Amino acid sequence: MRPTSLESNFITVTDDSVGRLKSLFVKKGDAELRHKLKSSPFNVAYDVVRGRAAELIAEGDADCAITMGRHINELIQRSHATLDTTVLHAAVMQVLTAVFIATESYEAALSTAADTLTLLSQEPRRKDEPFLQVLGALLYDLSFLHIVRKEYKAAERTLEKSMRVFERLAKMNPDRYGSAHIMALNASTSVYRSRVKQVNLLAHFQVATSTYLEMVNSGIHDAMDRLIESLANEGEMLMQLGKYRDAVQYYSRALKYLSKLSPEFSERHLKLSIKLSEALLHTRSTRQKGVHLLNTLLQKAVRMKSGKYVKEIETLLDEKTTGKFDILALWHKAFPK
The missing domain is CATH 1.25.40 (Serine Threonine Protein Phosphatase 5, Tetratricopeptide repeat)
Structure with a gap:
């Protein structure tokens, strides 16, 4: 369990x-x-x-x-x-x-x-x-x-609030709530370590991206595939760290280079485009762009008979167009400290 x-x-x-x-x-x-x-x-x-x-x-x-x-x-x-x-x-x-x-x-x-x-x-x-x-x-x-x-920033925030709640309750009834307070504290420490690892990994990807970009600019065509992968990895890591606007930029750059490498729309284009859409959905000002892009991608995925991506797109559209999951991003504003 x-x-x-x-x-x-x-x-x-x-x-x-x-x-x-x-x-x-x-x-x-x-x-x-x-x-x-x-x-x-x-x-x-x-x-x-x-x-x-x-x-x-x-x-x-x-x-x-x-x-x-x-x-x-x-x-x-x-x-x-x-x-x-x-x-x-x-x-x-x-x-x-x-x-x-x-x-x-x-x-x-x-x-x-x-x-x-x-x-x-x-x-x-x-x-x-x-x-x-x-x-x-x-x-x-x-x-x-x-x-x-892998949303460690969000995990850290929820655990910090949980820890404060159980700290308050433990003062009222330590026998009942003391253990919950300690368990939330231990989990928070573990998540913090994971987020530090993410930041370190992001720095590694940034170095790799700079290296591959220099190689591409020097005319080494074979490096473009690795540059695309590195940019996508940076986008993924930025998403996990809650830096959605930055993630949009990196996914967009990855798609730009992918279009140069392979002009015909493929499953790789589809996968990256879905990631770009997801990053757009996380910010209120760009959410409609994300929804519009997903609707376009849904038609492409259906034509490509890519059932896995059709389901993923439909799930994202359901989450973001109904507004049901907004509370997961905004709960900390609803409940006072």
């Missing part, structure tokens, strides 16, 4: 009633389960859902954990919305995010994390214990998604 907030030592269970409440998942009907979850202290209800999800994953029944989470959410949504049911709904969504990460269903995890952040952002100034522990756990899990996508 991938490391997530569902680990038993992340948030420590401190209430004996958790074990008794777990039996409701098997023995009671929907109405009683909904009533018990709503009427129980938040920590008890949250620990029950977290614990049961972790047990099911350990038993190799992640599908059942997902079904359970979705079912509980349906029960909560049938209730009259209150401050308590909103945070309970967000808590179950956070657990689902962790389940998806644990089973390497990263697209589903990203979508669920975005939905959960959107739900929490409706009351961004809340400082109560239930709200903060759900926010802290969600950001801890979201950081892992950023790491998988």
